[in-house]
Amino acid sequence: MLEHATGVAATARQDTIMTAASGGIPLSIQQVSKQFTTRAGLLTALESTSIEVAAGEFVCLLGPSGCGKSTLLSIIAGLDQPSGGLVAAAGQPISGPGTDRVLLFQEAALFPWLDVQHNVEFGLRQRGVSRKERAVIAHGLIERVHLQGFERSFVHQLSGGMRQRVAIARALALNPAVLLMDEPFGALDALTRDRLHSELEEIWSATHKTIVFVTHNVREAVALGDRVLVFSPRPGRIIADFRIELPRPRSLDDLALAAQAAQITATLRAAMGDDLNTRR
Numbered sequence: 001m002l003e004h005a006t007g008v009a010a011t012a013r014q015d016t017i018m019t020a021a022s023g024g025i026p027l028s029i030q031q032v033s034k035q036f037t038t039r040a041g042l043l044t045a046l047e048s049t050s051i052e053v054a055a056g057e058f059v060c061l062l063g064p065s066g067c068g069k070s071t072l073l074s075i076i077a078g079l080d081q082p083s084g085g086l087v088a089a090a091g092q093p094i095s096g097p098g099t100d101r102v103l104l105f106q107e108a109a110l111f112p113w114l115d116v117q118h119n120v121e122f123g124l125r126q127r128g129v130s131r132k133e134r135a136v137i138a139h140g141l142i143e144r145v146h147l148q149g150f151e152r153s154f155v156h157q158l159s160g161g162m163r164q165r166v167a168i169a170r171a172l173a174l175n176p177a178v179l180l181m182d183e184p185f186g187a188l189d190a191l192t193r194d195r196l197h198s199e200l201e202e203i204w205s206a207t208h209k210t211i212v213f214v215t216h217n218v219r220e221a222v223a224l225g226d227r228v229l230v231f232s233p234r235p236g237r238i239i240a241d242f243r244i245e246l247p248r249p250r251s252l253d254d255l256a257l258a259a260q261a262a263q264i265t266a267t268l269r270a271a272m273g274d275d276l277n278t279r280r
């Protein structure tokens, strides 16, 4: 009975975790720039960039390789400092990493010595959440990313898509307000990618987290984003901010989606063409 009661309490807590009450926070990126000192001298990765992201907004970043997208995500994550400007989360300047913001990469950085369940539980354990409660929360999240039955599998026994699902569940376990996703589906085949789009959209609709999502895939950006921001070649700066009004859930095969993607691709091509012309 006690066990049941604890389970109910933990489930209730997990329900709270996954509802709007613990949704996203706004991000304010104000004139952020970044220079790196390299052997060849000073390299400007990012020019003065300003972005306002509303709480619960899904923003996709698109831009040529090397334009500073990952650099910007690292700065928002607090893993790197801007050379100029300011980033604030929920009105508070970011001065370092925090559990309100989680960064996910193309290669799901999972612990190979832990099984799926223990990977998902990892952050909760660090926080001192009891074993029983951890198990209940992990169970809910594993279900949410459709990995029931794989709780005891190790990382090497999972496909790329499954690994990314575990990484998402592990990130959600910490209940961050912001998910920063750096080409998370870049290494996956088209069908798996498509599936994960739907799953991520479902998670986002249920949790209202703020998502900043970097991709090279224009259709992916249009399928997922409330907004798609296009960067110029390095040094990166925002050259276009598209608001995507298409109804959800969206299909990659939808003609309106394809038309919007074509428009964005043209903007990207023009920016890259300009870059090539100035380099000639």
Ligand SMILES: Nc1ncnc2c1ncn2[C@@H]1O[C@H](COP(=O)(O)OP(=O)(O)OP(=O)(O)O)[C@@H](O)[C@H]1O
Pocket (backbone or CB within 6 Å): 036, 037, 038, 043, 044, 045, 063, 064, 065, 066, 067, 068, 069, 070, 071, 072, 234
């Ligand atoms: N720690 C670093 N030291 C020096 N230069 C760096 C560092 N990190 C990034 N850069 C440089 O900054 C520029 C932007 O890099 P960044 O990784 O942000 O690009 P990106 O837009 O994410 O590219 P991609 O689409 O290929 O992932 C690149 O020229 C890169 O070489």
Ligand SMILES: [Mg+2]
Pocket (backbone or CB within 6 Å): 069, 070, 071, 182
């Ligand atoms: Mg990158």
